[in-house]
Amino acid sequence: MRCRIHTLPSITLQALVLIVYPFFHRIKRGVFTLQLFDTNQFQQDLLAWYRSEKRDLPWRRENDPYRIWVSEIMLQQTKVDTVIPYYERFMNDFPTLQALAEAPEEKVLKAWEGLGYYSRARNLHAAVKEVQSHYGGRVPDSEKEIHQLKGVGPYTAGAVLSIAYQVPAPAVDGNVMRVLSRLFSMYDDITKASTRKMFEEIIRDIISEEDPSSFNQALMELGAVICTPTSPGCLLCPVADHCRASAEGVQELLPVKPKKKAPKTVHLQSLVLSSEDAVLVEKRPEKGLLANLWQFPMLADGEPEAMWTNYAKQRDGTVRNLTYVAHIRHVFSHLVWEIDVYKAEGSISSPEERQAWMTEAQMDEAAFPVSHQKIREEVQSSSSDR
DNA sequence: TATGCGTGGAT
DNA sequence: TATCCAAGCAT
Numbered sequence: 001m002r003c004r005i006h007t008l009p010s011i012t013l014q015a016l017v018l019i020v021y022p023f024f025h026r027i028k029r030g031v032f033t034l035q036l037f038d039t040n041q042f043q044q045d046l047l048a049w050y051r052s053e054k055r056d057l058p059w060r061r062e063n064d065p066y067r068i069w070v071s072e073i074m075l076q077q078t079k080v081d082t083v084i085p086y087y088e089r090f091m092n093d094f095p096t097l098q099a100l101a102e103a104p105e106e107k108v109l110k111a112w113e114g115l116g117y118y119s120r121a122r123n124l125h126a127a128v129k130e131v132q133s134h135y136g137g138r139v140p141d142s143e144k145e146i147h148q149l150k151g152v153g154p155y156t157a158g159a160v161l162s163i164a165y166q167v168p169a170p171a172v173d174g175n176v177m178r179v180l181s182r183l184f185s186m187y188d189d190i191t192k193a194s195t196r197k198m199f200e201e202i203i204r205d206i207i208s209e210e211d212p213s214s215f216n217q218a219l220m221e222l223g224a225v226i227c228t229p230t231s232p233g234c235l236l237c238p239v240a241d242h243c244r245a246s247a248e249g250v251q252e253l254l255p256v257k258p259k260k261k262a263p264k265t266v267h268l269q270s271l272v273l274s275s276e277d278a279v280l281v282e283k284r285p286e287k288g289l290l291a292n293l294w295q296f297p298m299l300a301d302g303e304p305e306a307m308w309t310n311y312a313k314q315r316d317g318t319v320r321n322l323t324y325v326a327h328i329r330h331v332f333s334h335l336v337w338e339i340d341v342y343k344a345e346g347s348i349s350s351p352e353e354r355q356a357w358m359t360e361a362q363m364d365e366a367a368f369p370v371s372h373q374k375i376r377e378e379v380q381s382s383s384s385d386r
Numbered sequence: 387t388a389t390g391c392g393t394g395g396a397t
Numbered sequence: 398t399a400t401c402c403a404a405g406c407a408t
Contacts (some may be wrong), residue, residue: 075404082394082403116392119407153406173404193387220404229402230397260401261389289391332392333402370393389408396402 037184042242043208043215049238050218055080055225058087060217065139065164066097066128072159073124073151077117080224086115097139100125101132109292109367118290118367123151141165154200159216168212170203172196175223176216181255182227182245190255265336267301270328270372271308272343272379273319278357280348281366289335294358294366296375304342317348326378330371341375343382 054060057080059071070090074083090111094100100108105125112121127149131139139160140146147157158171170176177190180199188195208215226233234246245251273280273296281294299307305322312319321344328339351357358366368376 072404077391077403077405078393079395079403114393116394117405119391120405123406151406155405159404171404174402175404217404224404262400291391330392332390334390334392391406393403397400 037206037242039206042206042239045238045242046218046222047208047211047214050214050221053225054217054221058084058091063164065141065160066100067091068164069139069152069156069160070100070124072156072163073120074115076120076156078115082115086111097128097137098132101129101137105292106366110365113293113367114370114373118293118369120151122292126150127152139164141167143167143169154196158200162212162216164213166211166213168204168207168209170200170207171216171220172199172203173220175220175227176203178229178255179219179223179227182232182251183239183243185244185248185250185254187254187256190257263332263335265338267338267340268298269301269304269307269340269342270296270298270375271311271319271322272296272325272341272375273312273346273348274343275345275347275357278359279363280351281356281358281363282352283354283356289332290369292367293369293372294363295368295372298339301338301340304340308342308344312346312348315348315352316350317346319344319346321345325382328371328374328378330374337371339371339375341378343379 059067062068071083071087074087074090093107093111094103103125105122108121108125109118112118115121130149131137135145140149141161141164143157143161146152146160147154152160155171155173158169159173161167161169162171174190177196177199180186180202181188181190184202188198190196203216222237222239226237230252232251234240234243234251237243237246240246243251245254271280280297282297284290284293284295286292297311299311304324308319308322323343325341325343328337328341330337330339348355363376
């Protein structure tokens, strides 16, 4: 029997582990977490490492809850290196909670342009206004109140509370789940909310009451720098002695996370319609994909000449010299846009509510998604070629 | 609980 | 080139 198992393909062995594991993990965790895990020594080792090795990041140089909050929103699903320049500009544009609360949404979206997940910016803006009007401009320091703010979920609530106010609340993000999965050799699917809650309970058991800010940040830092998704640096890890996955040699198998589905493809056409020194743009719907960002008119793929002629006609306008410019592919996390780009001259007498003619200078002040930045560049290079 | 929501970089 | 991923949240 033992021989047969050793000759099984490793994929089968993994599958076996995944099937059998859920029935035993709660018992194992009880034994391991509470009895064999040396919490005090773990805290000491982790915090000593963090205090000597932590990266010097802009939001670590200050303790303003507003600034911590902004950094945490920007860091959602976004790498540190990407965030830094955005954070610096944002703090320059909106140095205080009051400044952001009083800013027009256009400016906020423009500051967020290119960062993605734009509802983060609109939710942050709304939440900051809420804090300004309802909490007298002070970011709330209770779990219940801060969690009610738009865009503040369980992770961000815990992060702001612990980092800005030293409240011993868990801040369980992807890093922390990866680290804990390995630390206790847990095969639970980390995409499930129930798993995140389990990790939050574990953190409540092992968090440093003296310095919850450093403890939470240290776990994330460890995940980002040492305990990485692929080829983790166990030889450099300050808490390798505490790590069950490392002892078992299974660190590369963890955490468990199901594969994502392939994104769907949509075929579209976009028209850059020029009149004098302006082009026609429209503001996207206020909900959903790229909400409230600007774009060039875009329609489902079809016969170009008829489609755009009809488009203009419906708005009491004309289109002439319709010319193919380029093909753009833009990949979202859940969607692929395949866009045929056209340009033309023309006019529209009856633009719709959310349409406008913009000059280049005006477009520089409006927020466009990256897909439409690409279109702008293609059209510009197509006209400068001649 | 499952899915929609961006982008750029690493492997 | 394809896939995955990164300090998640809303619905």
